[in-house]
Every structure is written in structure tokens, then in C-alpha cells.
Amino acid sequence: MAQLGEIDFVERWFRERLAKIDPQATDIRIDSVERLSRGVSRETWSAAGTVCTAGVWTPRQFIVRRDHASGSVIPTPLQTEYDVYRLLRDSEIPTSTALWFEDDAEWCPDARPAYVRSHVSGDWRLPFIGNTDEAYDDVRIAASKEHLDKLALVHTADWKGLGFGDIFAVPASPADCAENLIRANLAQLAQFQFEPSPALAEGVARLLQVAPKDCPHITLCKGTNGHGEEVWSDGRIVAMSDWELAALGDPAYDFAQIQEMIPEIERHGRRLWGLPEALAYYHARTGIEVTVERIDYYRDLYGLLQFLYTHHAAAQVRRQQRPPLRFVWNAAEIGFHSEVRLAATFGSAPGKVRSSQ
Template identity: 60%
Template sequence: MIRLREVADAGRWFRARFVPAVEDLTVERVARVSRGVSRETWIVDATVVRDGRPAAESFVVRRDLPDGSVIPMPLREEFEVYRRLAGSSVPTTRALWFEDDPEWQPDGRAAYVRTKVDGHWRLDFLEGDDPGDDERKIAASKEHLDKLALVHTTDWRALGFGAIGTVPASAAECATALVDDLTARLSSFQFEPSPAVAEGLAQLRAGAPTDSPVIALCKGTNGHGEEVWSGGRIVAMSDWELWRLGDPAYDFAQLQDMVPEIVRDGRRVWGWPEALGYYRDRTGIEITPERLGWYRACYGLIQFSYAHHSAYRLRRGAGSIRLAWNATEVQYRSQLKLAAAFGFTPG
């Protein structure tokens, strides 16, 4: 069996299976990345020989936890998202191969390999309130909006995303398609009732917006901590585990810390109205407060779905601390979020 943490084993695996083929490849180092909750991420540093020239390159290996994934989305689907994005203008990593041969699966688990994009995820200047950082904050916010615009305007049909995701029947049905998907997925593993979820589902369906202007490729979780930055630019959009085809408002409801509220001397300099206006000018897509509010409320249901999936894994004998945290803390918080969104208190 290939043991991923063993350099020699990883070298044998990469030399035998590397796509596209290279003249020679030597693995120098293998290390696990601590960030991330839903799956395992490993970095493989190697010397790769192409056209007779050796060069240092790094790769990312992604696989489920030994007890399965937190997010109830197949690992293969995550790979397919990256594979399709290679033909788009969206900056991201490049998927190389999916390991589905039991002989080569590291530690007996399916995995996939993608290129590693150099950069960093943390923007320290977002955290303070120094007026000297205002221009940097606004520039970073616009850069993120520019990249969301690329995601939302890419031709997802030509890239084949319709083959791996639910395509709403029309733009007007983006919201109900999301609720239908979440309900169907949850029903496949839910093992106990939740009054907050039942009430939330009823109210989400009743208030589902029908004025989405487009069906777009949506990333899901996005913003600070989710993308790779270098030189003030996003060089890779990362973390597509909650992707879908739907209303771009879905992404704005999950946007993390990239729309700073900046007010100086009583004058608004930047915030949500300015950010949404900037995005509208770039794309022609209007994000209304009503749609944004609905998708923010729906996020409680999304959280409950993957948290309850973790509880389902534990119930079936899993022992991962990551699953236990999601099954308890996150599941509880998601029900409180749903309750608060619809004005009731769980008993």
C-alpha cells in the first residue's frame, strides 16, 4: 500500500501515475496542511524533469478524512470542478489526475492531485481600522469583486458544469432549486428531526425570490481566507465545495470579510452599496437586498446540512474530532441561525 506521508512511497505513486507524463520526477518532501476542516490537504514538493531540465514544483493532494468528508459532496465532484475551470478565465489551480485505482490509492483512500499556486491567504490590513489602510482595503475588495465577476460570467454550459450540477429550470427558479437540492441531500442521511430546520424550510420555500436575472456558476464559500493572493491580486480561487449553478446572490451571502465598511468623518467611503454597485457595473447583474437577505437566511440550512452529515458519520462509527465538532457546535449554531432568521426560538 502507498503511504502518503512516506516520501519514497509518494515518489513511486507520482512517477507511476503523474499526468501529463514527465521525463523524471523525484519527491523531496510530503507535509500535511493544517488549514481546512472538511477534507485532508497535503503538499508534495518534487523535482520534475521536462525537456531535460529539472525544476522544483509543488503539488496538492486532496482526499477525504479516514471517516469520510464533512461536506456531503463527493471528492470526485471537487476534482471535476477544478478540471472544468482549466478551460475558463477564472484563476485557479489545475487538476492533474484522480486516483481511483485501488493499487495506487494512498493509504487505501481515493485522492486527487492538483498544481499548487504560490501565494498567501491572509490579508492582515483587513483586520484593523487604520485610515492609512483604506485604499488597500478598497483595492482588495474590488479585486475580489472582479474575480467573482469572472466566475459569474463564465460560460458554464461550454465548460460542462451542467453535467455535474443541478441546472435550475429557469433563472426564476434558482432559489427553489437550491432548497430542493439541500432537502434531497439532507433526506439521504438525516436521522433525527429538527423543528428549526422544518420551520426554516417552510419559510424559505414560501419566501423564495423569483427575480434572479441569470443562472450563473457560483463558488460558494468565498472571500478572505478562501482565495490565494500574490502581489495584491487573487491568483487562485480556492475552496469550491459549496459550488452550484444559481443566483450570484448565493455567493454574496457567503462572502467573508471582503466588503469592509469604511466611514471617515461621517462620510461613507466604502461598504455594501458601493461594492454591489461596482459589481453591477462590471457584470450588469443586480444583487438586490431582498435576494441577498434570503440567501443569508438559507445559509443556516446549508450549515445544518454538512453539520448533520458529520453527525451521521459519527453515528455510523466515525471517531474524527473534526466530525465531532461539526456535529455538535456547528449543528447547534446552524439551528440558532435559522431560528433567528425567521423569528422563532427552538424549544
């Protein structure tokens, strides 16, 4: 059985799919294949080599994504993850280019489906983003605005025209965004849930009871976003990455999952930047109002998202004699935290109990 770590196999595989890499290319050589360490839910590999077009050999690098041998921590199908990149290929949103999804048994490395996308040069790290020294104020605010600019592209994209209604649950109306997201997650959970959870039942009941109805627009939402999730180069985001929790819904869903990209900056008694300023900047860019109350709601709803993937990991642990440690960790420790998050919603207004999590 051919393995993904075998350079000769990967070269033959990519040569077989050469037209998907470049219709004008005549040959390809692969020089290295290595597994990347980042990421928990799936495996990410890098393949580097050169592609010959019109007699000229040009360096190229590719990313290969697939499930672990034991499956995926997150229940989002690998095909859906690939489809997001495929649908965004011709949009204004910067992403890695989807090349092909491999499900031909003859070419699946280690007998596992995989997909291949282009590599985008850059770095996920912004060393200055957490530096509170006054000298970094301007660059931190500039990076925050850049990130908001790219979220604006996501939220104003024509999700219907791009085809996202074919792969995601579509809310019946803007007012249905929160409840639609809950229904979609519970429908996924029903496929593998193996035991009841009182915290889940009570938490979902509370989330449905207080679900906001004032979302102004249904938008494409990225899910996990911010520092560590995007590819940066020269102060710009050159690729929006990690679309595992993407959905159609309220843009507040994305603001609830921003990682470090809205720093609170105050100098000499004057506010320079923070959530109110970021929301005003975003509104000016999109015309979409996002309220703090809706952001707080989706922060609480994250307990459901977390329960979904940790229970999925637990379901796979149950059926394997020697499950990987990452699955056990998600099933046990992170699964516990998901129930704490859900339990924290009982009898409280959304966002008012998060300090106990």
C-alpha cells in the first residue's frame, strides 16, 4: 500500500493529476514530503517540488489534507472542507487554491481519501499582536483592521451565487440564524451520539429560549478565525485558512470566535482601539451591524460546537482498542470543558457567566 510519506508515490500521484495542477504543465518532480505539526483535527502534509511548463521548471509547494488513520476529531466531512476551498476559488476572499479531491482507491495514500490545495507563502504568527508596549499600538491596530477587512469580504460574499447553499444548512431568514445553527449541529450529533447529556439538553434548551432574532443578514461565516488561523505576509492576510466550523448565519458568530485580533488599547485615559471601535470600523466597511449582545450569545453557543467535536472524538475512542492520545484528550478533558460551558448557561443571560468557564 502506497504511503503519503513516500516521495516516489507522491510524484506518480501528482503526475497522474498534473492537469489539475496546471493544464499547461508537462511534468512534475517531487523533492520532499513531510507532515506538518500544526492542527489537531486532521493531518496536514506539505509536498514540495518543481513543475515543468513550456520547458521551464518552476518551484511549487502543495498542501495535502486528510483524516487521521483513526478518523477526524471534528465531524465536518473532509469533502465539505475541500468544497469550501473549491467554492471560494474564484471569489475575492484570499484562500489557498483547491486542486483536487482524491477518492480513487488506486491513488488514495494509505487507502485514505485526501485533498490537495496550493501552498500560500507566509506565516500564521504575528509576534507583536500580544505586545502591550505603546510602540506596537499602530501595528496592532493595523493588523486588526486588516483582519476585519478580510472578514468583511467573507461576510459580504455572494454565498448563494458561490454555491454555499448546497453544502451548508440555510437559515429560513436572518431571524432564524441562531436556531438554524443549533439544528444543524444537533443533526450532526444525532449521527454518532452514544449517550445522553443533561448539560447538553439543558444548555440547548436555554440557547433556543434566548436565541437572538435581530440578525440583519445571512452571511457566509468562517468559524474559527484570527491569530493562528490565517496566513500573513508583509502585514496582509494572503490566505484565510481553517474553515472547519464554517456555516451560513449571523456574522456575530465569527466575532465570537476571533482569536486575539481585537486588542483593547487605551493610552493616557483615551481609548485607541477595542471591540466598540472594531465593530464601528466593520460596520463602515459592510453596513452590517453586529452587537455585543449577539457576540456574547455565540460565545455561549460555542459550548455546543465544542460538545459536538469532543463527543465525536469520544465516539471514536469507544470503538477503537488503542485510540490516539489526541482523541482521548479531546473526549475527556475538552469534553468536560464543553459541558461546563453548556452548564454555565443555565438560568443566566448569555455572556454573563463566562468567567466560570
